[in-house]
Amino acid sequence: MSDAIIEVKxxxxxxxxxxxxxxxxxxxxxxxxxxxxxxxxxxxxxxxKHMIGLYHPPKGDVLINxxxxxxxxxxxxxxxxxxxxxxxxxxxxxxxxxxSENVRLPLEEFTDLPxxxxxxxxxxxxxxxxxxxxxxxxxxxxSGGMQKRAAIARAMAxxxxxxxxxxxxxxxxxxxxxxxxxxxxxxxxxxxxxxxxVTHELPSIYxxxxxxxxxxxEIKGIAEIGSPEELRDKSQHEWIxxxxxxxxxxx
Amino acid sequence: MPVETKEEASYRQEGxxxxxxxxxxxxxxxxxxxxxxxxxxxxxxAVKSIxxxxxxxxxxxxIALLFALSRQTKASIDHLAxxxxxxxxxxSSDSFDRPVxxxxxxxxxxxxxMGGAEFGRDLYDQVVFLGRMSVVSVRTFFRPSLVRWGDVWxxxxxxxxxxxxxxxMIGFLxxxxxxxxxxxxxxxxxxxIFVINLVALAMFRELGAIxxxxxxxxxxxxxxxxxxxxxxxxxxxxxxxxxxxxxxxxLVAPRMIAGIIAxxxxxxxxxxxxxxGGFIVMMSFGFPFAALxxxxxxxxxxxxxxxxxxxxxxxxxxxxxxxxxxxLQTRSGATAVGDSTTxxxxxxxxxxxxxxxxxxxxxxxxxx
Ligand SMILES: Nc1ncnc2c1ncn2[C@@H]1O[C@H](COP(=O)(O)OP(=O)(O)OP(=O)(O)O)[C@@H](O)[C@H]1O
Ligand SMILES: [Mg+2]
Numbered sequence: 029m030s031d032a033i034i035e036v037k038x039x040x041x042x043x044x045x046x047x048x049x050x051x052x053x054x055x056x057x058x059x060x061x062x063x064x065x066x067x068x069x070x071x072x073x074x075x076x077k078h079m080i081g082l083y084h085p086p087k088g089d090v091l092i093n094x095x096x097x098x099x100x101x102x103x104x105x106x107x108x109x110x111x112x113x114x115x116x117x118x119x120x121x122x123x124x125x126x127x128s129e130n131v132r133l134p135l136e137e138f139t140d141l142p143x144x145x146x147x148x149x150x151x152x153x154x155x156x157x158x159x160x161x162x163x164x165x166x167x168x169x170x171s172g173g174m175q176k177r178a179a180i181a182r183a184m185a186x187x188x189x190x191x192x193x194x195x196x197x198x199x200x201x202x203x204x205x206x207x208x209x210x211x212x213x214x215x216x217x218x219x220x221x222x223x224x225x226v227t228h229e230l231p232s233i234y235x236x237x238x239x240x241x242x243x244x245x246e247i248k249g250i251a252e253i254g255s256p257e258e259l260r261d262k263s264q265h266e267w268i269x270x271x272x273x274x275x276x277x278x279x
Numbered sequence: 280m281p282v283e284t285k286e287e288a289s290y291r292q293e294g295x296x297x298x299x300x301x302x303x304x305x306x307x308x309x310x311x312x313x314x315x316x317x318x319x320x321x322x323x324x325a326v327k328s329i330x331x332x333x334x335x336x337x338x339x340x341x342i343a344l345l346f347a348l349s350r351q352t353k354a355s356i357d358h359l360a361x362x363x364x365x366x367x368x369x370x371s372s373d374s375f376d377r378p379v380x381x382x383x384x385x386x387x388x389x390x391x392x393m394g395g396a397e398f399g400r401d402l403y404d405q406v407v408f409l410g411r412m413s414v415v416s417v418r419t420f421f422r423p424s425l426v427r428w429g430d431v432w433x434x435x436x437x438x439x440x441x442x443x444x445x446x447x448m449i450g451f452l453x454x455x456x457x458x459x460x461x462x463x464x465x466x467x468x469x470x471x472i473f474v475i476n477l478v479a480l481a482m483f484r485e486l487g488a489i490x491x492x493x494x495x496x497x498x499x500x501x502x503x504x505x506x507x508x509x510x511x512x513x514x515x516x517x518x519x520x521x522x523x524x525x526x527x528x529x530l531v532a533p534r535m536i537a538g539i540i541a542x543x544x545x546x547x548x549x550x551x552x553x554x555x556g557g558f559i560v561m562m563s564f565g566f567p568f569a570a571l572x573x574x575x576x577x578x579x580x581x582x583x584x585x586x587x588x589x590x591x592x593x594x595x596x597x598x599x600x601x602x603x604x605x606x607l608q609t610r611s612g613a614t615a616v617g618d619s620t621t622x623x624x625x626x627x628x629x630x631x632x633x634x635x636x637x638x639x640x641x642x643x644x645x646x647x
Contacts, residue, residue: 109523120514
């Protein structure tokens with residue numbers, strides 16, 4: 029058997045009666061970086077939100093480490109949630125807490141570590157994303173890119189095996205965005221963290237992605253899966269080849 | 280020197296041909312729009328073609344006019360300068376003709392019914408939520424390691440301690456005014472010593488609790504709704520959920536606990552300040568302090584004080600709970616948080632008054 033850490037099985041995703049995606053199946057291997065791609069409004073965020081159990085899919089299942097996040101409850105769900113970390117497009121840091129307190133929060137909630145240990149861990153996580161000098165700042169006192177990185181630090185507080193990132197580089201300048209790519213690669217290589225990333229940034233896709241899951245609004249599902257280069261050069265679909273080239277060689 | 284000629288947009292109809300000329304900008308189009316459509320409506324069949332050769336300028340509004348005119352008359356537009364033609368070609372009649380689902384017409388009676396059903400459902404939600412949250416809060420309270428005491432204290436300080444000034448002032452003024460207003464008529468009967476009974480009983484049984492609760496609904500219920508609502512809009516609530524942290528325990532319980540502690544304390548304080556107001560008025564009418572004190576201690580029973588206290592605990596639950604509920608119910612968008620705070624205050628006050636009425640009946644039946 030392959031070493032799949034996430035298995036999405038015949039998933040139907042949507043909001044109430046409004047079906048956005050149906051029959052979506054794919055696997056993510058351990059320590060792989062998968063990018064979910066597709067046109068605006070095709071359901072990337074929707075897919076991500078269903079994969080992390082924020083919404084209950086009407087049909088299908090999502091397994092993380094072989095356990096269903098859809099059907100788990102109580103302690104079991106807790107354990108699954110602690111094995112994953114998520115950053116939201118807006119950062120979603122707790123505005124009333126400092127960066128350090130934000131990172132501490134999951135530790136406070138789920139571990140019995142003494143307070144000074146939590147402080148140290150929080151500072152270490154923040155230093156991984158280059159923010160060790162800002163532990164005492166409130167989210168509103170740092171820049172948007174710093175908030176994004178702090179959110180990643182918070183998502184890593186409990187050493188998750190998987191990180192889900194929704195548009196981590198949206199609204200960042202190319203340099204910061206490239207730094208974020210390097211951070212993702214570093215975490216992937218040194219800690220073996222699996223990444224599922226929604227992004228539109230083609231340069232960063234070519235830098236980080238092992239595989240790309242290309243969604244299609246028309247068929248409400250996956251158009252194709254493959255490495256970025258495969259999709260660019262060998263896709264059967266003209267539009268996918270175009271899509272994968274557009275920003276690399278602007279017309 | 281060349282003078283820029285601003286040739287006004289004009290409209291002329293000769294036989295089946297409409298001639299448009301001049302500067303068809305927003306101003307010109309606005310002037311022509313109504314006359315053109317009134318006229319072409321009357322002689323719709325008459326218009327065969329539209330001659331646009333005289334147009335010197337045409338912007339978005341002008342294009343809209345040409346588009347509307349050709350669509351209504353089904354006439355062709357001729358001799359439009361190519362740069363304007365390009366603008367016009369971006370819009371095809373087909374995509375505009377596609378029928379948009381008309382919003383279903385709802386009769387007034389149906390609306391009334393729907394409003395009623397909505398109100399009922401909402402009230403039901405509120406009661407269910409309050410019940411669930413009370414259970415969570417009590418359960419958390421008895422497992423102190425789960426309570427975020429730092430938050431409880433911070434909220435208690437903001438909602439309780441910082442409200443001391445306004446609650447005290449309003450309580451004092453209420454006692455003062457009540458005593459003053461009732462002293463004059465009661466004096467005619469020579470029973471003005473009973474004014475202090477009235478003030479004490481009214482404050483302890485009713486007004487202290489309800490006034491404090493209403494103040495808290497405006498001050499803190501709205502603040503709770505705004506805080507939690509903002510967290511919802513910022514996806515912070517999603518972040519909590521996917522961290523596996525229960526928002527009821529994390530956000531609602533500290534607020535409910537703080538509310539349950541703060542409301543009775545503030546009510547007692549309001550009662551005492553009301554009494555102080557009454558005493559001041561009565562002493563200014565010449566009654567000695569000792570007489571007033573005796574009057575109050577002889578006539579206010581422990582049940583009067585208790586009934587007010589019980590109510591204020593329940594009001595605390597209502598105010599804090601509804602504030603949190605409205606925060607959690609916040610939808611997305613910039614106005615959502617504002618709506619939530621308004622709804623928190625309104626529903627808080629409505630529930631306080633309804634509950635107070637229920638208590639009045641219960642206490643009456645129990646002879647409490
Ligand atoms: N909370 C919601 N309730 C109902 N429908 C929603 C909701 N969120 C998104 N949708 C709908 O789901 C569809 C997919 O939205 P989604 O946010 O997943 O798109 P996306 O692929 O992430 O797009 P983008 O690249 O613009 O972020 C859209 O048509 C949107 O209207
Ligand atoms: Mg999205």
